[in-house]
Amino acid sequence: xxxxxxxxxxxxxxQVGCRFWDLALREHAAVNKKxxxxxxxxxxxxxxxxxxxxxxxxxxxxxxxxxxARALLIDMxxxxxxxxxxxxxxxxxxxxxxxxxxxxxxxxxxxGHKVYGCQYRENIVEKLRKTAEHCDCLQCFFVIHSMGGxxxxxxxxxxxxxxxxxxxxxxxxxxxxxxxxxxxVITSPYxxxxxxxxxxxxxxxxxxxxxxxxxxxxNKIHQMMNxxxxxxxxxxxxxxxxxxxxxxxxxxxxxxxxxxxxxxxLLNLTSSARFEGSxxxxxxxxxxxxxxxxRLHYLVSSLTPLYTLADVNVPSRRLDQMFSDAFSRDHQxxxxxxxxxxxxxxxxxxxGNVQVSDLRRNIERLKPSLHFVSWNxxxxxxxxCSVPPVGHSHSLxxxxxxxxxxxxxxxxxxxxMRLYKKKAHLHHYLQVDGMEQSCFSEAVLSLSDLIEEYxxxxxxxxGPRADxxxxxxxx
Amino acid sequence: xxxxxxxxxxxxxQIGREVFxxxxxxxxxxxxxxxKKENESYHDACxxxxxxxxxxxxxxxxxxxxxxxxxxxxxxxxxxxxxxxxKYDDHSxxxxxxxxxxxxxxGYTVHGPRHKEAIMNLVxxxxxxxxxxxxxxTIMSMAGxxxxxxxxxxxxxLRDAFxxxxxxxxxxxxxxxxxxxxxxxxxxxxxxxxxxxxDALLVHENDVIHKICxxxxxxxxxSFKDVNQVIAHQxxxxxxxTYTAEDGIHYSRNPLGDLMETLVPHPEFxxxxxxxxxxxxxxxxxxxxxxxxxLIKHLRQMLIANAKMEEGIxxxxxxxxxxxxxxxxxxxxxxxxxxxxxxxxxxxxxxxxHSADLGSFRxxxxxxxxxxxxxxxxxxxxxxxxxxxEKSASLVSNSQFLLKPLDNVVRKAWNMFASKAYVHxxxxxxxxxxxxxxxxxxxxxxxxxxxxx
Numbered sequence: 001x002x003x004x005x006x007x008x009x010x011x012x013x014x015q016v017g018c019r020f021w022d023l024a025l026r027e028h029a030a031v032n033k034k035x036x037x038x039x040x041x042x043x044x045x046x047x048x049x050x051x052x053x054x055x056x057x058x059x060x061x062x063x064x065x066x067x068x069a070r071a072l073l074i075d076m077x078x079x080x081x082x083x084x085x086x087x088x089x090x091x092x093x094x095x096x097x098x099x100x101x102x103x104x105x106x107x108x109x110x111x112g113h114k115v116y117g118c119q120y121r122e123n124i125v126e127k128l129r130k131t132a133e134h135c136d137c138l139q140c141f142f143v144i145h146s147m148g149g150x151x152x153x154x155x156x157x158x159x160x161x162x163x164x165x166x167x168x169x170x171x172x173x174x175x176x177x178x179x180x181x182x183x184x185v186i187t188s189p190y191x192x193x194x195x196x197x198x199x200x201x202x203x204x205x206x207x208x209x210x211x212x213x214x215x216x217x218x219n220k221i222h223q224m225m226n227x228x229x230x231x232x233x234x235x236x237x238x239x240x241x242x243x244x245x246x247x248x249x250x251x252x253x254x255x256x257x258x259x260x261x262x263x264x265x266l267l268n269l270t271s272s273a274r275f276e277g278s279x280x281x282x283x284x285x286x287x288x289x290x291x292x293x294x295r296l297h298y299l300v301s302s303l304t305p306l307y308t309l310a311d312v313n314v315p316s317r318r319l320d321q322m323f324s325d326a327f328s329r330d331h332q333x334x335x336x337x338x339x340x341x342x343x344x345x346x347x348x349x350x351x352g353n354v355q356v357s358d359l360r361r362n363i364e365r366l367k368p369s370l371h372f373v374s375w376n377x378x379x380x381x382x383x384x385c386s387v388p389p390v391g392h393s394h395s396l397x398x399x400x401x402x403x404x405x406x407x408x409x410x411x412x413x414x415x416x417m418r419l420y421k422k423k424a425h426l427h428h429y430l431q432v433d434g435m436e437q438s439c440f441s442e443a444v445l446s447l448s449d450l451i452e453e454y455x456x457x458x459x460x461x462x463g464p465r466a467d468x469x470x471x472x473x474x475x
Numbered sequence: 476x477x478x479x480x481x482x483x484x485x486x487x488x489q490i491g492r493e494v495f496x497x498x499x500x501x502x503x504x505x506x507x508x509x510x511k512k513e514n515e516s517y518h519d520a521c522x523x524x525x526x527x528x529x530x531x532x533x534x535x536x537x538x539x540x541x542x543x544x545x546x547x548x549x550x551x552x553x554x555x556x557x558x559x560x561x562k563y564d565d566h567s568x569x570x571x572x573x574x575x576x577x578x579x580x581x582g583y584t585v586h587g588p589r590h591k592e593a594i595m596n597l598v599x600x601x602x603x604x605x606x607x608x609x610x611x612x613t614i615m616s617m618a619g620x621x622x623x624x625x626x627x628x629x630x631x632x633l634r635d636a637f638x639x640x641x642x643x644x645x646x647x648x649x650x651x652x653x654x655x656x657x658x659x660x661x662x663x664x665x666x667x668x669x670x671x672x673x674d675a676l677l678v679h680e681n682d683v684i685h686k687i688c689x690x691x692x693x694x695x696x697x698s699f700k701d702v703n704q705v706i707a708h709q710x711x712x713x714x715x716x717t718y719t720a721e722d723g724i725h726y727s728r729n730p731l732g733d734l735m736e737t738l739v740p741h742p743e744f745x746x747x748x749x750x751x752x753x754x755x756x757x758x759x760x761x762x763x764x765x766x767x768x769x770l771i772k773h774l775r776q777m778l779i780a781n782a783k784m785e786e787g788i789x790x791x792x793x794x795x796x797x798x799x800x801x802x803x804x805x806x807x808x809x810x811x812x813x814x815x816x817x818x819x820x821x822x823x824x825x826x827x828x829h830s831a832d833l834g835s836f837r838x839x840x841x842x843x844x845x846x847x848x849x850x851x852x853x854x855x856x857x858x859x860x861x862x863x864x865e866k867s868a869s870l871v872s873n874s875q876f877l878l879k880p881l882d883n884v885v886r887k888a889w890n891m892f893a894s895k896a897y898v899h900x901x902x903x904x905x906x907x908x909x910x911x912x913x914x915x916x917x918x919x920x921x922x923x924x925x926x927x928x
Contacts (some may be wrong), residue, residue: 039545052845137572276546278487278699279654284576285620289656291778344896345656356650357685357697363652375894378887380653381577384699467886471912473919 010152105150112154148179148188157198281383352394476609484622509686544624580904582624610641618649748876
């Protein structure tokens with residue numbers, strides 16, 4: 001069983017991480033009625049005999065004893081991690097998986113990356129090795145963090161580097177929450193651009209997320225519930241918005257619902273690796289098919305459906321609607337416009353009772369309205385997983401490598417430049433040991449190079465291109 | 476003689492189990508279509524070919540299952556065992572944990588050498604169980620990473636370890652509009668490598684079988700299982716026992732050998748296409764009757780016009796008139812869509828096969844001129860009906876059937892290669908641009924050879 005190891009770094013990362021573990025447990029509980037520790041569970045959880053004090057031996061078969069998440073939780077403040085350890089998930093983690101400090105990073109990438117990075121390097125490596133030891137075959141690391149702050153952004157990208165050094169063969173997937181224009185952290189453009197350089201160079205795949213999109217999705221769900229447009233009752237154990245139940249429309253924790261969406265993204269991404277299906281899609285296949293050139297590894301994700309339908313046998317019309325929704329901006333996790341930009345590659349991971357003919361019909365239907373790069377006109381990667389998410393009869397995760405991320409990156413660079421030109425707040429960074437002005441100029445150069453690569457591809461859009469001439473063979 | 480099947484990757488294993496299922500289901504019960512005695516000898520011949528008798532009485536498939544991730548093999552083993560009619564050997568499988576990531580290079584240069592010994596040990600064990608080894612039948616898709624890359628490596632190993640055995644690769648061509656984005660790269664690498672070690676490539680295209688499911692079987696929601704069952708039926712129609720051409724009394728003992736001898740006279744031409752008619756939903760079978768003249772006429776026209784199924788055949792296409800000048804390398808005398816054959820094999824199963832007249836398949840104008848028409852065409856017959864079809868006719872053809880599909884795959888791969896997209900994913904594992912070019916060259920050669928027939 002290929003195993004994945006999520007790292008949650010920073011406040012945002014850990015909040016999302018917490019939702020992820022909660023949802024993952026529910027998902028497996030819904031499928032695994034007999035309480036047997038099966039292969040699907042083992043991809044994210046260890047089964048530990050806790051009768052012996054401390055770290056009991058791992059149990060590889062038989063009944064579930066005590067499930068421990070294969071994870072590392074890292075934060076330089078204690079608040080979020082402590083909350084997790086006091087909450088319903090406290091038994092899922094043990095102290096050996098946590099790395100915390102008290103004072104935080106002050107929203108300063110340099111503090112996260114250089115100061116804490118240095119300080120905690122050995123500790124992280126040791127805990128990493130220990131956690132990885134328990135894995136038969138480690139396929140992928142997930143790093144979950146935000147870009148705009150200090151810990152997630154700085155220490156998170158430090159961890160990314162570390163993972164590449166220590167485990168170069170293992171894929172590194174990053175779920176990165178990008179700050180919006182109105183982010184209240186003034187230095188978030190600095191933090192984000194500094195982190196981008198690391199993502200450019202050390203991540204295999206990045207799934208950028210924007211809070212605005214998550215917020216819009218949550219609102220849309222509430223609107224639909226309240227308007228009664230669905231015409232059917234929404235199942236209380238739908239996983240998309242809240243673990244408590246959709247009936248609690250009042251948002252006690254404003255970010256909980258939003259974080260659930262990101263957590264669902266990760267669940268769906270890994271579903272085919274955990275559960276069976278007629279066309280499996282592993283994480284290494286995602287990287288292989290969606291990354292045509294090493295640095296162009298930023299993927300636009302969209303999830304459907306966002307709510308449960310009461311019907312179980314959904315007629316094809318509704319099924320087709322699910323595919324259309326995946327290509328609607330309402331379902332994307334970033335604000336971008338893929339339909340008017342260029343697709344380099346697209347992946348569809350379907351869960352539930354959906355067959356290959358449904359896939360083909362919808363690809364044929366949607367293809368004409370999408371622009372694909374000339375050398376990948378039929379570039380679709382598809383996966384069929386038999387097990388749907390809890391409370392749904394089927395679901396679809398679409399991942400697109402599309403040049404529509406370029407405007408977002410350009411905006412980020414603009415925000416960065418506005419601060420950098422005035423040297424605003426720069427001293428906070430430069431006073432950190434190991435930080436120099438060149439870190440900044442190199443970072444923005446890396447971002448510019450990336451934007452330029454997208455530009456070159458965009459330039460090919462729409463133009464007629466003859467097929468390159470074939471090899472001639474002497475008869 | 477016995478055949479050892481090697482199931483490679485998800486596709487190979489999923490199809491493999493449908494094949495053994497179809498064979499078993501065909502063998503159990505005569506479906507009212509032949510005598511008990513006839514059925515018993517058929518059963519015995521089939522058993523020897525595909526199964527080993529076990530103490531439990533449940534026949535064990537002569538197969539080795541290989542995959543780089545565990546889920547499919549585990550599912551395959553349990554589905555087989557549940558049937559009660561047959562099973563796989565509990566030890567005859569090899570899997571790893573992490574898959575090949577749709578990366579041919581990973582399958583070929585990493586997994587191949589790493590696991591060669593373990594895999595070949597399993598193959599050796601199965602080979603030793605055979606009184607007489609008739610050859611190897613490998614099942615793989617060319618789109619992914621394991622079936623394609625590891626499959627190409629394993630085929631090479633089979634050739635090295637069993638230099639005088641027949642190797643037939645059953646290769647699945649993916650849907651044109653992707654299952655895997657790098658499928659055309661994987662396909663080009665697979666085909667060029669297989670060509671060097673395999674005796675013949677028997678091809679099924681997903682798009683074609685999908686159409687059969689939709690239009691002939693009237694299926695609304697088509698799953699991979701449906702596609703695989705049609706493929707299994709078609710394979711069964713070729714590999715289930717038939718009488719030899721010589722005496723028409725005994726079942727042939729050497730199916731692969733006969734097939735190769737008949738269809739592959741020259742190593743440059745190894746691409747075999749398969750057609751099987753009639754094909755219809757099971758519940759229509761009882762209400763349909765067919766005549767041999769009708770079936771043979773359709774099958775012949777499918778050959779000539781390169782039709783993929785028995786509906787929508789272009790009856791306008793005809794072979795060039797006899798007596799016209801010998802076809803030059805520019806083939807100006809050949810009508811545009813006419814499918815030239817090197818050799819053909821027709822297999823008839825069912826009632827009154829002795830009365831079936833296959834003279835129209837011996838027409839020299841169907842064939843390129845190097846073989847005598849007598850040598851270019853073979854027929855295998857058996858009165859024992861197959862899989863509930865009162866009459867069933869299959870055509871295995873070494874002709875231009877696959878020329879256009881092959882050309883399409885190479886064109887798309889070349890298009891992508893020109894921009895170097897995804898190449899870094901392969902060079903990471905030691906497949907360099909040079910290797911791609913070698914593969915392209917090899918396939919352009921094959922295309923050229925088939926074009927000038």
